[in-house]
Amino acid sequence: MHWFIFVAFFVLNNAPTCKSGNHENHEKTKYYKVSRWSHLNELVDNTVSAYRDCDTKDCSCYERVLERDLRIWEEKRGITEEHLKAAIPYGVHYQILDHKLYRQDDCMFPFRCSGVEHFLLELVNDLPDMELVINVKDWPQVHRQRDPLPVLSFSKVGYQNWDIMYPAWTFWEGGPAVWPIYPTGLGRWDLQRKIIAKAAEQWPWNKKEDKAFFRGSRTSPERDPLILLSRKEEDLVDAQYTKNQAWKSEADTLYRPPAKEIKLEEHCKYRYLFNFRGVAASFRFKHLFLCGSTVFHVGNEWLEFFYPALKPWVHYVPVKQDLTDARELLEYAKSNPDVMEGIAERGRKFITDHLRMEDVSCYWRKLLQNYAKLQRFTPKRNTSYKEIKPK
Numbered sequence: 001m002h003w004f005i006f007v008a009f010f011v012l013n014n015a016p017t018c019k020s021g022n023h024e025n026h027e028k029t030k031y032y033k034v035s036r037w038s039h040l041n042e043l044v045d046n047t048v049s050a051y052r053d054c055d056t057k058d059c060s061c062y063e064r065v066l067e068r069d070l071r072i073w074e075e076k077r078g079i080t081e082e083h084l085k086a087a088i089p090y091g092v093h094y095q096i097l098d099h100k101l102y103r104q105d106d107c108m109f110p111f112r113c114s115g116v117e118h119f120l121l122e123l124v125n126d127l128p129d130m131e132l133v134i135n136v137k138d139w140p141q142v143h144r145q146r147d148p149l150p151v152l153s154f155s156k157v158g159y160q161n162w163d164i165m166y167p168a169w170t171f172w173e174g175g176p177a178v179w180p181i182y183p184t185g186l187g188r189w190d191l192q193r194k195i196i197a198k199a200a201e202q203w204p205w206n207k208k209e210d211k212a213f214f215r216g217s218r219t220s221p222e223r224d225p226l227i228l229l230s231r232k233e234e235d236l237v238d239a240q241y242t243k244n245q246a247w248k249s250e251a252d253t254l255y256r257p258p259a260k261e262i263k264l265e266e267h268c269k270y271r272y273l274f275n276f277r278g279v280a281a282s283f284r285f286k287h288l289f290l291c292g293s294t295v296f297h298v299g300n301e302w303l304e305f306f307y308p309a310l311k312p313w314v315h316y317v318p319v320k321q322d323l324t325d326a327r328e329l330l331e332y333a334k335s336n337p338d339v340m341e342g343i344a345e346r347g348r349k350f351i352t353d354h355l356r357m358e359d360v361s362c363y364w365r366k367l368l369q370n371y372a373k374l375q376r377f378t379p380k381r382n383t384s385y386k387e388i389k390p391k
């Protein structure tokens with residue numbers, strides 16, 4: 001491909017066919033542009049034509065994720081009482097018995113438990129008896145280097161963890177509290193969907209600033225290269241660190257004052273929105289799509305249950321974890337606005353059509369039904385557990 005570009009250049013620079021300087025320059029620029037990006041354009045074309053959208057019924061987009069997460073328990077011929085008991089220290093122990101929900105007293109993050117319980121209580125009338133260990137920490141719990149344990153977690157690295165993914169509490173409540181914009185914590189995905197979609201209407205593609213945007217705290221130095229690029233190239237990207245709870249000095253915002261917090265719907269003003277992992281997968285990801293902007297997704301290891309259904313170049317632009325290709329991808333974006341608008345629109349449509357609240361509930365239902373089928377023991381009530389009732 002580089003060879004081809006070189007030849008194209010050589011031919012153009014040496015072809016004295018047109019003496020009008022302007023015309024020649026124009027042709028040269030055009031030809032250069034086409035060949036510089038033709039490998040990416042081809043990649044996008046091929047990926048998009050090979051892609052088939054999934055059915056909106058029965059949360060079918062995520063079927064394979066569930067299969068993959070539960071496969072180990074089919075291979076082991078089910079979850080025994082010993083497996084379950086061994087998993088209890090890694091999460092919050094729940095019991096569903098006779099269509100009632102019970103929980104151990106202790107939950108380190110009450111709002112997260114409550115966000116999980118919203119979905120469990122919605123389904124409890126249709127569910128068979130079962131016992132569950134639900135991890136409400138950010139981090140997955142069961143590394144693949146050890147024996148599997150049946151622990152449910154919201155996020156994991158696919159090849160690294162045995163954890164079974166469940167839709168995060170933050171679809172309902174218990175998301176990160178960001179003062180002053182989300183003082184009670186990010187939640188209510190159904191409401192966020194409406195709020196951001198409405199903001200998106202005010203920022204159609206042609207009105208959006210042709211620039212990348214990021215606001216977030218410095219959870220890891222991995223984000224630094226984008227912040228530094230932004231300081232050098234304001235026209236390409238506006239990326240700044242905000243404070244987090246641990247902020248002590250400007251060192252924590254890479255030696256600049258912390259930037260103001262920006263609501264998710266205010267991101268819609270920009271064409272290209274960067275998503276980084278947080279401690280695990282980032283809750284920001286799903287929201288960014290609703291803006292109708294192009295999501296630049298950094299790294300591909302950290303998952304939530306719906307990530308594998310989103311495809312690079314179809315729904316988002318994949319960026320290397322170390323950001324070494326960020327600058328080139330942004331140059332590509334700015335030279336190929338139609339390609340970017342296509343990716344933005346497919347991403348927006350996917351999340352709008354396939355990540356509705358009913359799809360989240362649907363995934364919980366399928367997950368719990370299939371999980372229960374794998375259980376090889378009869379759940380027995382721990383009488384020290386209290387019943388959890390709807391609020």
Ligand SMILES: *[C@@H]1O[C@H](CO)[C@@H](O)[C@H](O)[C@H]1NC(C)=O
Nearest residue numbers: 093104105381382383384385
């Ligand atoms: C019931 O739960 C308590 C508190 O978590 C625990 O100490 C106890 O061992 C459990 N009982 C049984 C029978 O599992």
